[in-house]
Every structure is written in C-alpha cells, then in structure tokens.
Amino acid sequence: MKKRKNHSPEFKARVALEAIREEMTLAELSKKYSVHPTQIGMWKRAAIENMATAFTRRGAAPEQVSAAEVDKLHSEIGQLVVERDFLADASQQLLGTRGKKW
Known part of the structure; x- marks a missing residue:
C-alpha cells in the first residue's frame, strides 16, 4: 500500500502559481511534479479564491469580543425573552386573544 504524500504549502503554492500562469497544461504539470x-x-482554485487575503491590512483583523461582553449580551437576551413571554401571557389573560405564543 502506498503512503500518502504530504506536500508543503510552499510546494503547493509553486505548483498552483504555475497552473495559474497556464504556460503548461495540467497534464504536463502533473507529469513534472508527480501530482494528479x-x-x-x-x-x-484555492489559490485564486484566497488571493484577496494577501492584500488585506494586517491590523484590520476583526474585533475580538470579550467574554464579559458575551455574558452581558446573553443576560440581556434572557431578560428580553422573559419579558416577551410575560407580556404574551398577560395579553392573553386580559384580552382573551387567541393564537399561539410568540
């Protein structure tokens, strides 16, 4: 049984760049590098799709949300759900509205 080949990212980038240049066909590149x-x-395809990330600003990473902020938002969500359920029950009892709860 053949062992799987693990190619380095540099090798993959070099082969992908040659494929993008289209100076040789995929069959010729396959024979040259012994890759299917x-x-x-x-x-x-992966190189073309991820090419835009090379031109993004390094400092423009998405903001990291702190655990305290996440906890605060979760508590607000919980409070709003409780209020919604309370008001739905109250309106059903007072007004006798028919229909499903939220």
Missing part, C-alpha cells in the same frame, strides 16, 4: 491533475486544479 485534479489535485493541481484544486490547489489553483
């Missing part, structure tokens, strides 16, 4: 043409196509 479908695999080269997948690397090429």
